[in-house]
Amino acid sequence: MKGKTLLSLAIVLSVTMTLLPILRVSAVTTNLKITPALVEDVPVGTNFDVNLEVQDVTELWSWMCVISWDPSVLSCVSVSKGPFIPDPVLWLAAPPNASAIPSLSCTSMTVPKTGYNGSGTLATIKFHVNAVGETAITITGDYLLDPAKVLITHDTINGYFKLPPPPPTSPKAKFTPAHCTMVYVCDWITLDGRASTDGWDTLPDPHSCPIEEYEWDIDFLNGTVITLHGDYIPDAFHCDGPGDVAITLTVYAPDPNPPSHPDYISVDSATHTIHQVTRPVGVIIDVYTEKGGEGPGINPDTLLQFEYPTNWADAFAPQEGVTVYAKVTYNDDPVQNKPVAFEVKDETGEAVLFRTAFTDEFGIATIFFRLIWECNKTFAGKYEVWHIYASVSVSEVEQYDIVKFRYGWLVQVDEIIAPTTAHKCEYIDIIVDINNICYTDKTVTVTVVIYDDCGVPIGFDVLADWTVQANDGLTPEFTIHIPKWAYLGTGTIYVNIYTHMPQLGGVPMCPETQKYIILSKP
């Protein structure tokens, strides 16, 4: 019995001594983790990145792991190697399936074998958000090896994704053709309402309210209205003559599981007006920019220029570069190697440039110019309207087209509204009227700072990364305290708009606006 015990002990000791070199134990804990540890509120349908990182590692030569998640919430878009182990490496990433990257590894191929120390990114994984919900982003089957293929002990820290269900949300009707689209007479119009979003009710339990009915009202504005049904209707209708057509989509998403939250409205509708014009035949030239403006700038039926924003380019800022394209076709076929004349006119009708460019194999001639910004240039109004002309001759038939755009500070301060007098030790309300001249939303950072009579900044507020909606603007109201130590007299309110905070590289989007106030005793 005693002999057996000794034998057992000897075996255990021997096995232990054999295994000991395989496990490397360091004083500092090495972590293999997903960063950021928590990803929140990334909207459904968008992507986000997480990193697989190693922290405080010594002599890392090779690593491998499996990354998994809940497929109902996330799906993997791509995975790419991180920089921690530099090239050359053997990078092996099995194609992601619905719920995991089944094999992910990287081994240094440096000769002689080299291990790397410290912390860094091993891989970057791009996820797509499928639906609201929560899921861990889990690391399993993980190994860290040094050049001697000895395991490096480490802790594993998983990541977590969380997207809470939305509040009660009515369905939203969205469709193409977009508002102010120009189409040719007798072209078939396809109605596509599949971009509409379902409703969401929170009572008695959060649940989706799918759209059950799509109703289209096509109003030809001549007394004729037709009604169609369906989320996608190819070749739904066409017009026999030029004119505007109002298309209204109404979506119905009744709550399948009542009672409904009082904020839930099961119906939504949207109306787009499209312009139908007679299709020109033969030579057509269409001038546009990288910010849009496709389609004729002149209505061929009325010979009037289209009103904003139909076939206009989006706004340009001072000194911004403008790439101009002119597409030349003959009976819809691109015309190559044709000289196209370009002329750009400013607000006053003065020409600012003339150019000629030849069309390429796609029938497109291209020029570039940067908007003029003289030393003392200012804008009389919110913006100027500039015109770009392009003309061409094919078979002695001359054609031209226009694209117009707004030129000005894309987002600007219209007005500062503040009381004429502010008292020390009290609060002052400052309303800033911000205008966006573009037909797309812009994200800006707004700052308001007050100086006292001696030029001392006495208070400020910042709105960072706020969206200024197109054609609408933003009118924030700031409340700022006037401190006791402010110098009495004439104070100044300065309002600035930046692309981001300056410390993050943000730059001004418009000139500073100021307003004087009287600072008086409490």
Place this chain on the structure above:
Amino acid sequence: MPRDTKIYNTIKTIGERGEKPLKPKIPPLFLIILITITCVVTLTPAQASPTPALTVTTDKPAYYPKENVTTYGNLTQDGAPVPDGLVAIEVKDPKDQTLVIRTTTTGDAPPETPYVKVRSVIPCDSTGGPKDSFKRGLQAWFNLTITNYDIQPRNVCLTVNIYDSSGTPRGYDSILVPNMAGPSTSYAILCVLIPEEAALGNATVYGNVYTRWPSLGGWPYCTEESSTFLITNGGSSSFTTTTALKQKTEFSTTMQFNGNYNNTFKLPPRAAAGNYIIYVTTRYLGEEASSNTTFKVILIADFDGDGDVDGWDGIYFVDAYVDYWTPPVGEVTDPDYWRCDLDGDGDVDGWDGIAFVDAFVEYWI
């Protein structure tokens, strides 16, 4: 109407002839319609949710500076307590300046995702970098991150309200943005001047988002977020070595579980005398409710009630003192003179005189 009149006339004519009045022949169809309409009007349930009822009151009608003010009330719907409501509380002083802007719950936080949520409120430097201590008399900044979960733009009123270690509200800042695009996440840096008289030590900032000011009918979107920071006296205080960031506190709001709520704050030593208004608002299941109440702040030793402590109050005190010590000693001719018994020991003596001088000095510092 003409038809009824005709029937009435018929009855009258027959009666005048001395014959037994005939029963009016009301057509059955008319009766059916009448009954149907009556039933529809009286029996059809209301489509909207029942309007919630919100109450507010204070534990006392009047307070002296430095006293705790406790606000409490309840939220009910159809007479039943609402255990997961949000209540905005705004207190305005007699100069119409906001003193308190907070949000509390009547139990649990609402279970559903709010339209707009305060993600965090973090004390920071002027550029948004985290910072955990600020000197008295200087400005403190707070980074308020909010998310609009709605697909529609939402009006948002962002507020921060700071409390010092004694539980006294010491300032606020706000930005009102009429159209916050949704869904989106943005942040704001708000600035609050820390008053010289703020207590040193751990302070708390409360971040909230409302549709607009509660005093103007705005209601809270979500539960409030808070963080702690340190108020230092400007020297190399030991406070600055302590990290107190992001410690969640429930400084002065006690959550209830029966539809009740309460909130306590301490009046500043130099709180303006006069009437304060407390506005409370809520929105529950799509229905809004609001209420308000007032309380009075009385300055210690402001005997004439004119909002200050001056020579006239001194004269009043002397009158009371002389009256008290005029035989028979210990009695006063005007019961109001007992207000001069500032230490509450049943007499008007030198100690009350000292208390008066203290109040006088404190007022005029």
